[in-house]
Amino acid sequence: MSTIIVIGLFISLSLLLFTKKALLLVSVSGTSMVPSLQPRDRVVAIRVFKQRLIQRQSIVICDLSNVASIPFPKPVHVIKRVIALPGDEYRVRVEEIDPLVPLLSILETCGEYYILKLPPSHLFLSADGKGSDSRHWGPIPYNAVIGLVLLRIPRRQKETDN
Template sequence: MRLVGNMAQWKSAAKEALDRTAIVAKFLCCLHVTSNYLCSPIHVYGPSMLPTLNLAGDVLLVDHLSPRIQNIARGDLVLVRSPLDPNRTITKRIVAMEGDTVTYFHPSHCDAPQLALVPKGHVWIQGDNIYASRDSRHFGPVPYGLVLGKVFFRVTVLPHATVLNVLLIIPLVWPLDSAGLLVRVNSRTYIAYKYTVNGVGLWVMKGVEKRRLGLDPVVPY
């Protein structure tokens, strides 16, 4: 009888373990599909996109579906796999599409303007800060297949504020790290949550300086 009881307990434990494993596997599959094919957050920094993006870094939300359905255009901010180093990704603005003619100054001999025709299946990308950007002026038009996504939101740190205000978008694309925290600010109570987005912590926590994070669209120009 004891053996039968032990077998029943073992079967119950094994079934529970399998059920939990299936839930975790489904969650990881959904996260993989979301991050690689729908939308994902990325952390970018550097001077090449000044003044649109901050030198110290920004967290951007990238739409991976738009390039697949050819829904990108001039002025869009895009995430591109570097043609010089496949292990790196760069964030630039689309200046011209296939069939367009671009007039530009090559960084190494900028005294004479040059013309370039963007071939079919390619785009011409440049940084907003052309004096500190390595882009199509250096390596030419970029194949459409290297465009990984289109930026549609930026998470910005707002000065002199204390409330985490990123909850409308982040929960849709990234898992919650911990339970909500109650934060008291100017006699008002807020619920703050912690997330980790590609290694960047977005959180409000006791004993840590509280900051407000807001969402604002990246407007093409």
């Protein structure tokens, strides 16, 4: 009987440690991801170990504190949508691009659009609403991604009444 209890405790402790290292619970602040994510929503994310987990339209959490191309003041943690992957060609309106952004690879200018080719190991991130994103920062390196959002936990009704 005591062996079963010890094994059960070991399994429980192992799952708890794995969950703490593998999952993130993050509160959303700001409105850049509205309507997908609302301020004070919470998201559950898995820490990203493999790049192939990230797909177009994934929502990711990034730590931008060490990304050299981002001007000061740097946002530290952001939640954004992935709209282009390494090697993708992506079309973006010329007027949407901050003129100081290091775009790295403009293939061509096509009327009012730039055609960009993303470099290896970089993502193009977008806000769902109004807010800063790769149009302002340039492509973001994969190693800045710390989590892949799996689940949105809406804010409680009581919180929305304030």
